[in-house]
Amino acid sequence: MLRQLGTTRILLPNLRPIRYITMPPATPSSSSSSSSSSARENNVSKGRKQQATLGRFFSSINHKKPTKDTALKNESKEETKEENKDDSDSIPRKKIRLSTSSSSPSIMAESKPKSPIKLNTERSSSPASASASTTPTPIVADHTLDPKTAVSKPFLCAIPYKEVCQLFQEIETTSSRLSIIKLCSDFLIKIMKQDPQNLIPVTYLFINKLGPDYEPGLELGLGEGLLMKTISESCGKSLTQIRAQYRELGDLGQIALEARNVQPTMFKPKPLTVGEVFNNLKMIAKAAGKDSQTKKIKLIKRMLTACEDGVEAKFLIRSLESKLRIGLAEKTVLISLSKALLVKEFDANKDFDMELLETAEGKIRDAFCQVPNYEIVINSCLQYGIMNLNEHCSLRPGIPLKPMLAKPTKAINEILDRFQGETFTSEYKYDGERAQVHLLEDGTMRIYSRNGENMTERYPEIHIGDFVKDRNETKTLILDCEAVAWDKEQQKILPFQVLSTRKRKDVLAKDVKVRVCLFAFDILCHNSNKLINYSLKERREILHRVTTPAPGEFQYATELTTSNLDELQKFLDQSVNDSCEGLMVKMLEGEESHYEPSKRSRNWLKLKKDYLEGIGDSLDLCVLGAYYGRGKRTGTYGGFLLGCYNDNTGEFETCCKIGTGFSDEMLQQLHEKLKATVIDGPKATYIYDSSAEPDVWFEPSLLFEVLTADLSLSPIYKAGSSAYDKGVSLRFPRFIRIREDKGVEDATSSEQIIELYENQSHRSS
Ligand SMILES: Nc1ncnc2c1ncn2[C@@H]1O[C@H](COP(=O)(O)OP(=O)(O)OP(=O)(O)O)[C@@H](O)[C@H]1O
């Protein structure tokens, strides 16, 4: 039964203007769910969002985190945000500088020959850490240097799967973020005590993934047709019955639960273990070829039959669909994991102070941004200790690190204000696709996209080895580049639209019509030297020293170092004349010029000529629903409901209706594309107002890049509504293009929208 959530309005000094705080009930309910109506889930998820705010509020009070003195206005704004996120989440927001760390994150240390590992004496010794003291070679990381060989062995995790499902059930009915973190971390601590290796498959089940994002072929997302067939065959119900129930409930997990609960069992099945389920899920994801359907059905049926109760069947089916739907954001899992690992490393009964916990979280997040692979991060923690993680778990060729991102600006003045008194540099901002280029020890090359997807196949004509000055001196490399379409005859850059006509897979060098030139703007690793903590000035020097540019194939980003306003203005105009989008302005020297993986940093500012009139940048928003077209647009959708992504809650918050900027062909194409994703009603994760309800709802699958004149507060839309009493919405939105290279969770975040809104010189309300 849904708990009653009381609502209180509290004005918080130094935080956001107005917040709604939902007070938690006295006792957490753990009643099993009996209905899965989307209205109920909607309420729960809304409550959860308010609770997230509560968590931050409590955390800022209880732990009396000191407010840092910040001189700069922007700085203080950013700090406030950081503070707000305390209890929570976020893949790195700030660099955590450790006072407790025994070793500085100096990059020079990394480039030296490996020294014997020093054990932190404060740590309780574990067999893993004890062995580390005698084994200087990092056992964990080496086998993963090449992702080809990084495919992990089957897991032997004997934890009953039922226990994980019971936890999911409890999380589903819990709305407080802090309570969810506690539930998860307590569970992880429990299973870790049996065997620390259990953490790996359990973490993956929590985040509903089977391995790192960069490893191909690990997606589940099985179709409903196949799952309905399997449920019907294994639970003795007809397919017609299952289909009818699905129309009514819209949740295959719930159907499996009910079917399993009423099904008499002849004998007590051998309980499913986490290891078994995880390995089977992997086999299902990897099944390919002509018998793959049969193989998948057989494996699922075997697991369904072994489920002891309906709850197991429910979450098994939801995992197979890749829709756990319990509101467990990946950031929450990361925090819970940090807590568990901290318990392992220090005294289990100790009450950690917040500082230690934050440091641990920061260390684990930093490591994860450089090596986005839970298996490696967890194993490195277990082997070397969290506080030594940065020495053993840092970027490496063959694994895509999370790229550094830029903040938008609206005028050169804004840039001069930000970098006042600092040395900064400007580069052309090329309009292509991000390409993180890795040269591996064996001479092979990988090109990863902005999201860490392996795009090497897409660019068969590029051989990075050809641009390395001395192959004897340079064995491995990681470069940050933009791949741009190039007109070979005219020797000039072609627009992004031309690049997007290239095939994404199975491209043969001889068939390439649209050539690509790589514009390199950074170097992150050279042989064993990890360069992210070098200044940009030093990194540039190394880039120039170890590579040789070739016109039209591999060039350096055009750059200018000046703080003169007129020169900057000229450089901006020149970049546009040379078919670029504008400028990237970067801190050049000092610590602030270090490369910050995954961070949207104010040390990198983008200035896009086309958007100077608006809010400074375009937005990438998820298509949540559509309105039927009228008149000329009859037969297609005439407008769309768009939302941004709240990465704290995992919800999509509506922010505008869009109907401008579409050609008739585009509307046709969108109708074709989107009609396959129509769902019966809004998802539990959609936060919307009934006055903006569309005619049809979609599964989140597509992002639109959108331009807007400005942002305003609106009673109808919900973006950032956890910060204001109203939501932020886009005025006069205009469609630019479909954003192919981003997943739905890479949509512009609610936080970014709030920031853009707050940065407008005159806000309307
Ligand atoms: N000189 C450069 N330095 C850094 N990035 C550059 C440079 N030139 C082009 N880029 C590209 O600009 C991107 C950042 O701006 P852009 O607005 O295109 O980002 P995006 O892909 O829309 O992502 P987001 O809007 O989330 O930042 C980088 O990810 C990179 O692909």
Ligand SMILES: [Mg+2]
């Ligand atoms: Mg771009």
Ligand SMILES: [Mg+2]
């Ligand atoms: Mg953008």
